[in-house]
Structure formats: C-alpha cells, structure tokens
Amino acid sequence: MNLLTVKDLLNAEVLCGEENLKKEISSAFACDLMSDVLAYVEDNTLLLTGLINPQTIRTAEMMDINAIVFVRGKLPNQAIIDLAKENDIVIMTTKHILYESCGILFNKGLKGASIMHK
C-alpha cells in the first residue's frame, strides 16, 4: 500500500512529505509508547500514534520509520513538523481514533508489523 492510499483511506491531512506519498509501506505498528516502538519494530513500517512530541519523530528516525499518522485529530507544532522534514519523514493527521484507523487500514490489507519476542 502506498502512503497516498493511506491518506485517502483515513481522510488524512498531510503535514509534511507530500512529495513522498508514492512510497510503499508493507506493514503498520500502532502505539503511544515509544519504548515499545524501540523494542519491537524490526522492519520499515507505518507508525500510528496519538503522541505528538519531538520524541515521536526521534523514535521514528532511530528506527528508520519514514511515515507517521497522528490519530484523534492531533496536530503537532511547527518545530515537530520541521524535525520530520529534516529527517525525510512523512507525517499526516487523521480525525479517526487509533482503533478505527488501524481497522480501516487492516481491512484494506495492510498487515501489522512482524515483531520480535524476546
């Protein structure tokens, strides 16, 4: 699935990285706990979260995650958008809640990220 499809399915507004919407994603991971992203995410994946602070972008940067969807209509401030731009990370925001956002994408065939259990 490409990011343009994600945007359309979630009625999302793209906050930065419009030029990268043709990029493909193969899986998704959703949570508000950044340590869990650091613990479990193995492959390049889409991150869905309600957490809007610089640590979300930093976590994505560390894990080579190149797209984030902020849920529940959350809007990060300009400094966070700038940090995402600097790191080539696409960010968008949707009014759907996390549960619905995941359901919509899953229904259209986007699977959850395979995680490592240790």
Next chain:
Amino acid sequence: MSTVNLEYKVAKEDFSKAGEASSAIKKTLKKLGVNSKIIRRVAIVTYEAEMNIVIHSFGGKIYVEIDTEKIKIIARDTGPGIPDTEKALEVGYSTATHQVRELGFGAGMGLPNIQRCSDEFSIESIVEDYTQVESTIYIQ
C-alpha cells in the same frame, strides 16, 4: 577505518533536545558506511541511554568508540544513581514521572532495550553520585 571517537553532552530535563546526540551518532555511522541493522541497534542503545540521562540524572555524556570490530557506547551521568541496578533491568520497573510517561517513555523498557541490543552490557552506579552504562555491539 581507524578508530573514531565521538562525545556528546546531554542536559537534564531538556526534552526538546533529547535525541539530538543519538541523531548525530546515527548520521555519523551512516557516513562511515556501517551496516544498517547494526546502526539501528546502536541507535536504540544511544537513544534509550540519552532519554535516561535527560529523565533521571543531573546531566551526563555519551561516548562512542567505533573501530573495525565493534562499536562501544558509554553513557555516564552524575545524579541520584540507581540503588538496585538488578531491579532497574527488569522489564516494567520504572521510577519515571507522569510527565515522562506522557512523552512515551517511563514504562520500564529503557535499560532492558539497551541490554537486548548489546553484545556486551554492563551497568554500575553509586547512589547520589553517578550511573554508567556500557554497551558493546560487534560489527559482523
């Protein structure tokens, strides 16, 4: 590649800058052409260590030593120290505040994440003095 040494200062409670050191380290490793899986493990170690310094200490430094065989990361702070380091390594054990939890941290995953990503790991701490975490990751 000769040995490369990096050193970054990390300020306490500066959440807006938290992650800058790890970001710089990651960019340097990319430039050096280190394997991306190794870079990601180093990134997790340095980022969790950096967040720990920001959250729990009075400030500290992260040192990274890169040679052809391994990457060694030392995170050292001055601060309250950890009374029971074994307990601190348990998944889920945390002394972090509500403010830290709102940032997506403080769930008691930091040190376990660091340990999991390390080939060699050690921690030493003296209460009301310092904490030092050492992590070595081999370059295959």
